[in-house]
Amino acid sequence: MDDAIECDYSVQGSGPPLFLIHGIGAARNTWTKALPVLCKHFTVVTYDLRGHGTSPLPEAEFSLDELVADLELLRKKTGFETAHFAGHSLGGMIGPAYALRYPDRVRSLGILSTAAFRSEDDRTKVWSVVHAMEEEGIPQVLETLSSRWFTDNFIADNPEVVRNRLQQVIETNAQVFLNVFRIYAGTEMSPWLHNVEAPSLILTGENDGGCNPRLNRLIDEALPNSKLEILPDLKHSILLEAGSFVADRLVEFIKALPANKMG
Numbered sequence: 482m483d484d485a486i487e488c489d490y491s492v493q494g495s496g497p498p499l500f501l502i503h504g505i506g507a508a509r510n511t512w513t514k515a516l517p518v519l520c521k522h523f524t525v526v527t528y529d530l531r532g533h534g535t536s537p538l539p540e541a542e543f544s545l546d547e548l549v550a551d552l553e554l555l556r557k558k559t560g561f562e563t564a565h566f567a568g569h570s571l572g573g574m575i576g577p578a579y580a581l582r583y584p585d586r587v588r589s590l591g592i593l594s595t596a597a598f599r600s601e602d603d604r605t606k607v608w609s610v611v612h613a614m615e616e617e618g619i620p621q622v623l624e625t626l627s628s629r630w631f632t633d634n635f636i637a638d639n640p641e642v643v644r645n646r647l648q649q650v651i652e653t654n655a656q657v658f659l660n661v662f663r664i665y666a667g668t669e670m671s672p673w674l675h676n677v678e679a680p681s682l683i684l685t686g687e688n689d690g691g692c693n694p695r696l697n698r699l700i701d702e703a704l705p706n707s708k709l710e711i712l713p714d715l716k717h718s719i720l721l722e723a724g725s726f727v728a729d730r731l732v733e734f735i736k737a738l739p740a741n742k743m744g
Contacts, residue, residue, distance in 0.1 A: 485550040488536040490528035494520030497744030498561040501527045504570030505661040506650035508534030514724025522732050532657030545664050549579045567591025571665045580679045588742050590681040591731050594717050596692045597670040598699035607666045623647050629690050630718040674703040681707040682734040686715030
């Protein structure tokens, strides 16, 4: 196995196992609004990616392969032979990459607010944010992301949630944050996504700029067994704005699977 790291994790709820994978500069608490719904139906495993939350810092630069290896080590540690997996943003890339490498372990995938099939313009835009952070500093650029992540009404009504999310990024080790941001910007799933056979639910916000409906329709077309749902009005932070709604969609999708997939 690649140089896997033992990540900190939590297990709660009861039912078939469901692993939840957060995005860049976040932590397992990003699933807080979804957990009350999910824990009624699943044994939910949440964890902090390496270098995030309370998980250990990596000793060197890492790639998507190492993040997949971390997830497989966690699966082994928890003892579940097979499970459902759902990931947000970068987590929505880790999940399919894990399913490609370990297809027999995956009952289903939730692919939330992520990107593939980026055009040259799409790639330029996401890399411009990475380069700006590298050159100017993460806090100096971070404020501009608020309006990309959250709807205007949510920002107005929940300023503390927005502040806490930005602070969470600032408190993440800068090298780790830039490392995962580069993975997110540089990963292109289009060459291999058609080989991911797990039943997959694809969700993205109607107004998510970087992980927009156009790209997610292409993800849906590439996957052999998938369902796409565009969430009205939402931007990128669908878990913080509408976590229980997202959880309802996941429950509904998984419950509709054949019994041998449901678990």
